[in-house]
Amino acid sequence: MLGYNARMHALPSSARVAALAGEATRAVAFEIVAETGSTNADLLARVATLTQPTLCWAQRQTAGRGRAGRPWLAADNGALTFSLAWKLRLPPQALSGLSLAVGVALARQLAARGVMVQLKWPNDLLRDGAKLAGILIETAADKNERGALWVVIGVGLNLAQGDALGAQLGRAVADIGQPQADREAWMAALLTGLCEMLPVFEREGFAPFAQEWNGFDAYAGCEVNILDRGEVLHHGRAAGVDETGRLLLDTEAGRIAIMAGDVSLRMAEV
Secondary structure (H helix, E strand, O other): OOOOOHHHOOOOOHHHHHHHOOHHHOOOEEEEEOOEOOHHHHHHHOHHHOOOOEEEEEOOEOOOEOHHHOEOOOOOOOEEEEEEEEEEOOOHHHHOOHHHHHHHHHHHHHHHOOOOOEEEOOOEEEEOOEEEEEEEEEEEEOOOOOOOEEEEEEEEEEOOOHHHHHHHHOOOEOOOOOOOOOHHHHHHHHHHHHHHHHHHHHHHOOHHHHHHHHHHEOOOOOEEEEEEOOEEEEEEEEEEEOOOOOEEEEEOOEEEEEOOOOOEEEEOOO
16 A cells, blocks of 8 residues: 555545535535545444434545455545445345446446546446446445335545556556546535435336446447356356346347346456
């Protein structure tokens, strides 16, 4: 990790973020900290005490996580790392496609600000084929309201220093190319996108977002493999997603639908 001195960086202003954000964010409580282990873990640890949607934004994470517990690394002061806790009155099985809807919400905001991205099923944003952002969603039952649950949506978005992070990880990593990015403005934009998307998802599920997700699909029409612990489970041509968020794959045996679990999508070697 690159060196970090919290005293050298003033914390962003929650008041300015709130002022820049849209009306959909007005009920959100803001928590901005210099450093923490994981913003997702912080919110999950006290979800029983939350009374409103809550944003936890850390300037540095020391134990960020991705899917399946994999570590999420970000260049110090070169990324937005945050989590949003939001209560949904839905059963767990109705959350299918939520990570994809989150991807659409983020991609919209990036595109509106001139950063063209693509989406990789089920939870990554790419720029020029390299990873720009990742999404991690975790859930907890609401102990005060039967039939409701809290979703904690974690996002890591590289603003700058992608080359340095890529060298550390040994693979290509993208950023938005704005070393002097207005972090508060970016946070306001992304938060607005999420807060506008979530009520729609609660009412209608992923279906309203499926066509738009397919428009951002990084692997549309490509030969791909579906991997489980490094083993190829399926091979075929990617054909987008359906209205529940399942990946459609055209194989030699016909079209199949893949649920988003602990499997990985990779471009096939040709």
